[in-house]
Amino acid sequence: MRAVLLLCLILPLSLAQAQSLQVQPHTFQALTVPVVAPPPFAQVIEREVPALMKEARIQGVAVGLIVGGKLAYAKGFGFADHAGKVRVTPDTVFVAASLAKPIASWVTMRLAEQGRVKLDESVADVLSPWPLAQSPFDPRLITIRRLLSHTAGTTLGGYQGWLDYKELPSLEESLAGKTNGRGAVELFAPVGVKFQYSGGGYTLMQLAIERTTQRKYSDLARELVFRPLGMKHSSVAMTPEVLAGAAQGHGDDGRPVPMRYYVEQAPSTLTTTVRDFTRWMIAGMANTAGAHPLTQAQLAQMYIPAELSTPRAPDEGVYGLGHFIERLGDGSTAVGHDGRNQAGFRAHFLMRPQSGDGIVFFSNSRSGLALDRVVCLWGADVAKADPVTACKK
Numbered sequence: 001m002r003a004v005l006l007l008c009l010i011l012p013l014s015l016a017q018a019q020s021l022q023v024q025p026h027t028f029q030a031l032t033v034p035v036v037a038p039p040p041f042a043q044v045i046e047r048e049v050p051a052l053m054k055e056a057r058i059q060g061v062a063v064g065l066i067v068g069g070k071l072a073y074a075k076g077f078g079f080a081d082h083a084g085k086v087r088v089t090p091d092t093v094f095v096a097a098s099l100a101k102p103i104a105s106w107v108t109m110r111l112a113e114q115g116r117v118k119l120d121e122s123v124a125d126v127l128s129p130w131p132l133a134q135s136p137f138d139p140r141l142i143t144i145r146r147l148l149s150h151t152a153g154t155t156l157g158g159y160q161g162w163l164d165y166k167e168l169p170s171l172e173e174s175l176a177g178k179t180n181g182r183g184a185v186e187l188f189a190p191v192g193v194k195f196q197y198s199g200g201g202y203t204l205m206q207l208a209i210e211r212t213t214q215r216k217y218s219d220l221a222r223e224l225v226f227r228p229l230g231m232k233h234s235s236v237a238m239t240p241e242v243l244a245g246a247a248q249g250h251g252d253d254g255r256p257v258p259m260r261y262y263v264e265q266a267p268s269t270l271t272t273t274v275r276d277f278t279r280w281m282i283a284g285m286a287n288t289a290g291a292h293p294l295t296q297a298q299l300a301q302m303y304i305p306a307e308l309s310t311p312r313a314p315d316e317g318v319y320g321l322g323h324f325i326e327r328l329g330d331g332s333t334a335v336g337h338d339g340r341n342q343a344g345f346r347a348h349f350l351m352r353p354q355s356g357d358g359i360v361f362f363s364n365s366r367s368g369l370a371l372d373r374v375v376c377l378w379g380a381d382v383a384k385a386d387p388v389t390a391c392k393k
């Protein structure tokens with residue numbers, strides 16, 4: 001009798017528990033995180049990139065899209081290797097060539113913040129004997145700021161690179177003309193008169209930084225930029241070890257081309273991934289989450305056109321410190337840079353620092369230049385401009 005009574009008391013509780021358990025699946029469903037839809041411009045990327053790859057014989061591409069200060073879309077297309085077996089992903093390491101220049105601007109700004117270099121003092125003070133040939137122009141007026149903005153009157157736009165890592169010259173030898181056919185860096189004009197894109201000027205700056213700090217430039221880039229931003233797969237030390245896991249380059253015809261090595265790291269040797277590089281882009285924007293090694297005041301210096309002592313030519317590039325500066329169709333300011341080298345790599349990024357949006361692509365084909373169309377379409381999209389007019393084929 002007591003057993004029956006106990007059973008009667010337990011059963012209602014068990015039924016209540018069972019009913020409670022029946023509700024649990026609905027509770028869990030309510031807590032499920034919704035899938036975030038890709039941003040609308042992702043449709044343009046997924047339409048244009050495969051078509052351009054086919055048309056221009058592009059082997060592999062990685063694209064990143066930043067919206068509202070966050071990486072909203074990242075995707076790889078095609079293959080990273082010659083054999084067509086390794087798929088490109090947002091974590092594929094690409095050679096980004098001249099995208100090293102905006103990174104160099106960060107290195108110098110951080111060193112200036114620490115008082116280890118002076119942006120507006122003569123580099124001739126630390127480069128003795130002077131490594132360039134005699135010229136009619138005064139080298140004592142050359143500063144790091146002028147070198148960063150390509151207004152120092154120096155020559156040599158880009159570098160050929162070397163097929164054998166063991167052939168790399170010293171920085172002094174490179175400046176003097178050991179550049180595999182590209183010639184020496186020279187002074188062709190007075191400081192501050194005009195803009196002329198000069199990888200040679202960045203090499204001169206790299207030598208000044210290494211002499212001043214008594215440190216390797218590649219170590220400074222890692223300590224001052226890559227490590228604070230968590231860019232674990234980025235480097236300017238273009239060694240065989242660094243490049244062993246990187247994408248392999250291809251020519252205009254789609255055929256493999258061998259890797260090239262460069263001692264000129266400040267202008268030429270960034271290796272990175274979409275996920276890493278977009279971390280850096282986001283850190284260069286206003287009011288974004290995450291680490292910000294540079295202040296907004298320091299960033300603003302980079303995004304202001306360099307001053308010239310003569311009127312700027314109508315077709316002359318507008319450049320700040322390590323960044324090209326563009327005015328989009330809606331009047332907003334965008335900054336960016338492109339990169340290309342003889343080893344078959346193309347790269348381009350463009351971003352609006354104030355609104356927190358941007359785009360970047362990396363390609364392991366020389367013909368990846370065709371992908372600039374996607375960057376143009378993005379600029380038209382964010383500026384609410386007509387893409388047909390702005391980005392004619």
